[in-house]
Amino acid sequence: MINLNSVFWRADFKIKAVLLLLLVAALLTLLDFMRRFIAPEVESATTRLLKNTLNTVHQQGLPRGTLGFVSAGGAQLQDYYYAQYALAPRLVRPDAKAQWVLCRFQNKTLLAEARRAGRLASWIEIDFAHALGKEEGWNPTVQHSAQNPLLFVRDCGGDILLFRRWRKNTTLNHLVSP
Amino acid sequence: MNFCAASSSLWTAWCFVTLTIGANSSPLATSRFAYRALRLSLAMPLALAISGFFFFVPALLPVSRDTSYSLELALSLVATVWCLRRHKANALVKENALPPEIEYSMVDDTTAQTPNSQLLSRAKLALWLLSVWSVAVALLYASQIPEGGLDSWPIWNLHARFLYYGGAAWNAYLSPVLSWTHPDYPLFLPLLVARGWSVCGGETAWVPILISILFGAATASLLTTSLIFLRHSFFAGFAALTMLIGTPIFLLYSTVQCADVPLGFFFLATLVCVTFGRENASEPLPAGYFVLAGTMASLAAWTKNEGLLFVVILVVAQLLCGTRRQIKRTMRQIAFFVLGALPFLFLCWWFKHAFAPPTDLVSGQGASTFAKLIDRARFRKTAWAFIVGSGSFGDWILPPAFLLGVYGVVMKTQRHRANQSVSLIFLVLALVAVGYFLVYMTTPRDLSWHLRTSMSRLLLQLWPTFLFAFFLWMRTPDDALNEAFVETSKSETSSTRSVERSASAAN
Numbered sequence: 001m002i003n004l005n006s007v008f009w010r011a012d013f014k015i016k017a018v019l020l021l022l023l024v025a026a027l028l029t030l031l032d033f034m035r036r037f038i039a040p041e042v043e044s045a046t047t048r049l050l051k052n053t054l055n056t057v058h059q060q061g062l063p064r065g066t067l068g069f070v071s072a073g074g075a076q077l078q079d080y081y082y083a084q085y086a087l088a089p090r091l092v093r094p095d096a097k098a099q100w101v102l103c104r105f106q107n108k109t110l111l112a113e114a115r116r117a118g119r120l121a122s123w124i125e126i127d128f129a130h131a132l133g134k135e136e137g138w139n140p141t142v143q144h145s146a147q148n149p150l151l152f153v154r155d156c157g158g159d160i161l162l163f164r165r166w167r168k169n170t171t172l173n174h175l176v177s178p
Numbered sequence: 179m180n181f182c183a184a185s186s187s188l189w190t191a192w193c194f195v196t197l198t199i200g201a202n203s204s205p206l207a208t209s210r211f212a213y214r215a216l217r218l219s220l221a222m223p224l225a226l227a228i229s230g231f232f233f234f235v236p237a238l239l240p241v242s243r244d245t246s247y248s249l250e251l252a253l254s255l256v257a258t259v260w261c262l263r264r265h266k267a268n269a270l271v272k273e274n275a276l277p278p279e280i281e282y283s284m285v286d287d288t289t290a291q292t293p294n295s296q297l298l299s300r301a302k303l304a305l306w307l308l309s310v311w312s313v314a315v316a317l318l319y320a321s322q323i324p325e326g327g328l329d330s331w332p333i334w335n336l337h338a339r340f341l342y343y344g345g346a347a348w349n350a351y352l353s354p355v356l357s358w359t360h361p362d363y364p365l366f367l368p369l370l371v372a373r374g375w376s377v378c379g380g381e382t383a384w385v386p387i388l389i390s391i392l393f394g395a396a397t398a399s400l401l402t403t404s405l406i407f408l409r410h411s412f413f414a415g416f417a418a419l420t421m422l423i424g425t426p427i428f429l430l431y432s433t434v435q436c437a438d439v440p441l442g443f444f445f446l447a448t449l450v451c452v453t454f455g456r457e458n459a460s461e462p463l464p465a466g467y468f469v470l471a472g473t474m475a476s477l478a479a480w481t482k483n484e485g486l487l488f489v490v491i492l493v494v495a496q497l498l499c500g501t502r503r504q505i506k507r508t509m510r511q512i513a514f515f516v517l518g519a520l521p522f523l524f525l526c527w528w529f530k531h532a533f534a535p536p537t538d539l540v541s542g543q544g545a546s547t548f549a550k551l552i553d554r555a556r557f558r559k560t561a562w563a564f565i566v567g568s569g570s571f572g573d574w575i576l577p578p579a580f581l582l583g584v585y586g587v588v589m590k591t592q593r594h595r596a597n598q599s600v601s602l603i604f605l606v607l608a609l610v611a612v613g614y615f616l617v618y619m620t621t622p623r624d625l626s627w628h629l630r631t632s633m634s635r636l637l638l639q640l641w642p643t644f645l646f647a648f649f650l651w652m653r654t655p656d657d658a659l660n661e662a663f664v665e666t667s668k669s670e671t672s673s674t675r676s677v678e679r680s681a682s683a684a685n
Contacts, residue, residue: 012662015655016297018588022417023304025576026424030308030315032575033426037319 183247184229184377186254191225192217193257194473197264198466198518199454216403219396220447220470223440226389227477228253230369231525233341233376237348238528297659301416309398312423316391320433324383326390327434333359334437335386338371342381349533362534364526366481367437386435393440394432397642398422400443404450404646408457411654417585418649425572427638437482438635444478445488446642447471449606452492453599453650455511463507465514472518480522483537484614484639489519491609499602542622550620559625560618564611567633571641582648592653603647607640 195217228250235246326335336359340351352361367389374385401422402415409415422428431439448471455467475492478485493512500508535541550556572578614636621628 012659014588015658015662018585019301019413019417019655021584022420022424022581023308025574025581026308026420028575029424029426030311030429033429034315034318037322037430 179244179247181377183232183250184373186251187229187232188221188225190228190250190254190257191221193254193261194224195221195470197257197261198470199451212403212406215399216407219400219403220451220474222392222396223443223447223477224473226370226392227366227480227522229373230366231522233373234365234369234525237341237346298412301413305402305416305419308420308423309395312398312429313391313395316394316429316433317387319429320387320391324387326386327431327436329437330386330390330435333363334367334435335371337361337363337365337368338375338386339381341365341368341372342375352533352535357535357538360538362483362530362537363437364480364482364485365529366477367440387433390433390435390439393443394428397428397432397439397443397446400446400450401642401646404453405649408453408650409654411656413655413659414649414652417655418645421578421581421645422642425574425578425641427572427634428641430573431635431638436635438638441478441482441485442639442642444474444481444485445610445639446646447474448478448488448492449603449643449646452496452511452515452602453646456599456602463510463514465510468511468514469518472515472520473522475515476519476522476526479519480526483539484610484636486526487613488606488610489523491613492606495602495606495609499598499605538623539617539621543620547620551616553619556619556625560615560629563618563629563633564615567629567637571634571637586648586652589652589655589658591651592657597651600647600651603643603650607644607647610640 199217199220232246232250233243235241235249236243241249337351341348344350351359370389371386374389375381378385398419402419404415405418406412406415428439451467451471451474455464455471458464458467475485475489478488493515496508496512496515500511569577569579574581618625618629
């Protein structure tokens with residue numbers, strides 16, 4: 001008769017079991033990682049977001065490849081970061097190509113101030129809530145992720161978003177200060 | 179020209195690694211793959227560093243980009259000639275037969291016939307599948323966040339854009355307007371990205387993504403192969419790899435284009451080279467390992483400010499771990515280490531001295547620093563964050579402390595020649611952790627915010643090296659399995675004998 005107890009506690013069994021445990025833990029972790037971070041709906045939401053945004057923007061007459069982003073007036077820190085991330089490198093070049101920048105104004109007063117100050121040479125207003133397909137449902141994970149700069153536009157839903165023509169000789173300070 | 183020059187850097191790095199750690203040290207044909215993987219893991223990041231450096235030369239010196247790339251090509255030619263000459267010299271030495279001790283570290287006996295050869299082949303298959311799967315997962319995840327995570331787009335890739343687009347005005351980001359991008363951070367990663375874009379002919383998100391994944395893969399490969407060679411055990415490397423790949427935060431940061439995984443790689447590479455050098459007891463001193471260790475440590479300093487702390491601590495730890503009897507040897511080790519570190523440390527110093535503003539964590543110090551250091555509340559808060567952070571580190575399904583604990587209980591530690599190196603590595607890790615602790619204690623920023631936003635990344639930097647030290651310290655599964663096999667054989671023999679005795683007694 002086989003002594004199960006002795007088989008179970010045999011030294012080589014324990015060693016193999018530990019190796020197997022490590023392997024299984026790694027596999028489970030990978031699966032969990034995929035479940036949490038590589039959800040198909042996240043991908044499609046982001047793709048849809050970009051597609052819709054860019055389509056809307058280009059329908060309004062902005063040529064492709066001429067877009068920078070900037071937030072102005074009351075912008076959250078995250079927007080400020082994103083603005084500088086996307087635009088700043090272009091501003092340091094004398095032959096900078098960005099002609100238009102996306103501005104975010106959190107309220108109409110700031111918008112009016114910007115107009116009065118002549119900081120909006122020309123502009124196009126976009127209804128982002130419509131453009132982004134808000135009715136299709138919002139994924140809270142995506143919406144509140146601070147790590148994905150692509151979500152900047154989505155997070156702006158409901159605010160007034162404008163594209164303004166970026167004037168040559170505009171410095172970074174001109175753009176970011178309210 | 180640009181592409182050729184960038185490719186030639188890989189060859190230069192390969193030659194450098196070959197020259198420093200030896201080309202033909204692996205006597206078994208079957209171990210050549212693992213040995214090449216080890217060398218490639220060290221050469222690839224070094225190649226990236228060299229190509230990044232030559233992208234930076236026109237910003238430092240009055241030379242055109244083409245001249246700089248020509249110099250890069252010329253360097254690869256020099257490396258080739260040097261390598262060929264050394265190869266001939268090695269062939270002559272080989273004819274006179276090398277003493278076996280010199281090849282101690284490189285002998286791979288994993289192919290020896292063991293009672294567990296079937297288990298070995300299965301484990302190898304599992305390792306390959308796990309590696310391929312992890313890379314696929316990393317690529318999938320990276321394609322979803324092509325801009326990377328926080329720190330990548332507002333810091334590293336932003337700096338890369340200035341370097342790539344800025345031309346002569348590349349240093350415009352050093353303006354106080356962009357002080358939040360940490361302009362004092364070294365340029366290793368931004369230069370790689372900028373060089374990658376210049377090779378591709380334009381800005382693409384795949385360059386920083388691939389660089390990020392490459393460092394993750396190099397870390398995994400180096401950890402596995404170094405343990406295979408140092409402990410003569412495939413399973414030690416296998417166990418370490420499963421622990422590393424199974425750390426979600428490692429996978430995450432291998433895709434989000436931050437500098438923590440590259441920094442962790444350089445920490446690991448430095449200590450792997452030091453361990454190889456210390457394990458090789460031959461005379462003359464195997465200087466190449468220490469030169470390469472110095473280079474890797476200086477690249478850590480060129481990657482992130484934490485690397486500078488690491489370089490200093492490593493020198494101090496080597497002094498502390500050297501016995502009086504070996505003091506001469508230790509001093510020579512340190513001298514070669516510093517020699518290897520000089521080029522990139524000089525570059526780092528030049529950048530810091532001539533361009534970068536002071537580090538906010540240093541410039542923010544003042545009269546309140548001492549008060550912060552002796553503030554009990556800050557101490558408790560920081561210590562608690564370290565304890566909680568270490569306990570919950572990695573975001574595992576099963577806590578790594580539990581898995582390593584089980585592994586340790588079953589395998590047990592082993593008295594081994596490598597134990598001196600293990601002490602050195604643990605000492606370095608402990609001192610770096612103390613350094614981080616002091617930085618937190620004196621931080622001019624809000625302590626809670628600072629701890630919350632950086633603790634896991636700092637632990638991640640140390641994680642691969644910790645795993646290396648842990649698995650170097652433990653008895654290998656191969657040894658344990660062989661021992662179990664011998665014990666089983668003995669008990670079977672004794673039981674057979676007792677059966678025979680009882681049978682003969684009955685007769």
